[in-house]
Amino acid sequence: MAFDIKLIDILACPICKGKLAYDKEQQELICKFDRLAYPIEKDIPVLLENQARKIANDE
Numbered sequence: 001m002a003f004d005i006k007l008i009d010i011l012a013c014p015i016c017k018g019k020l021a022y023d024k025e026q027q028e029l030i031c032k033f034d035r036l037a038y039p040i041e042k043d044i045p046v047l048l049e050n051q052a053r054k055i056a057n058d059e
Contacts, residue, residue, distance in 0.1 A: 003027070003043045013038075014047045030055065 008022050013031035020029040020038070028037040029045050036052040038045060 003040050003045075007045070011045060011047070015049060028053070 003022075005022055008020060008029070011020055011029065012018060013020055013034060013036070015034050015036070016031065018031055018033045020031055022028075023030055023037070026037065027040045029040065029047070030037050035055040036049070037055055038047050038052050040046070
């Protein structure tokens with residue numbers, strides 16, 4: 001089973017409640033406003049701030 005991209009329409013960043021973008025290659029959900037990347041582990045989004053990766057300015 002793969003991550004269901006239809007979920008993106010109902011998922012939101014837990015910090016700003018903004019829209020998330022799906023990065024298929026990295027298997028992450030990206031909040032461009034907060035510059036955070038939330039991992040997708042075993043097809044489940046981990047929307048926890050302490051599990052998110054900070055996105056560098058050049059990404």
